[in-house]
Amino acid sequence: MDPKFERLTQILREQQRVLVAFSAGVDSTFLLKSAYLALGDGVVALTAASPTAPPGELEAAKGFAADLGCRHIVLDSHELANPLFAKNPVNRCFFCKDELYRICREQADYLGISAIVDGTNLDDLRDHRPGLQAANEWGVRHPLVEAEMTKEDIRRYSQTLALPTWDKPSSPCLSSRFPYGTEIDLEKLRKVGACELFLKQLHFREFRVRYHGDLARIELAPNEIERMLDSSIRAAVVGKFKEVGFNYVSVDLQGFRSGSLNEVLRNKSA
16 A cells, blocks of 8 residues: 555544444445454444435445444434425535434444544545535544545555455435435435436446436446447336336436536536
């Protein structure tokens, strides 16, 4: 490893005990592994079980923590019950993270752990991230930022550590599939989740299903768009999406881009 990883290890060891907000994504998986290497049984992972989580992520979190041998707490989160979240304002992510970190703080206090850490990395600071305000208010630390680690760094270290997530596509919560101002509810989340699970079963790798009322807009990695145009795959996707409840199915010719629904915010500020 290199000085950045050594710095991360030093930061974690200084805490002696940490509670890791663990989603099973690339960043939090790397952080949990690093913390466990540094602190062993001084690490507790906490995962919030929520209908906003993409299908399969909770199972992945449970499996990784079990294989690692780390204590893992799973608790229900209820951000959807908060009307401030459900209305889907531009700072929606604040209310989601506020719920997560509240749960983390309660558990950390119960366990006598002072430090809560999450997988925020240096690149995250460059995007629209209202959840960082919630982290600040709950005293959550970002060791990957403190160690000046980018997403590229984290993937490289993850590959060195043989983590299964080293090349895993990013998978933010399903709430990010809804344009700001579109109210979020359990049924809409289930529709989007079912469609994304189907695309995963068809072995598409990097995608999003964006919700636009009766219309589902599929974003695919550019090198996967042509495969979607295969008649049998196209028919299967249309059939499944209509079965789920969408009336119209479209493919975005611009292709997948992370945080595409934030483009409207950037356009307004330009």
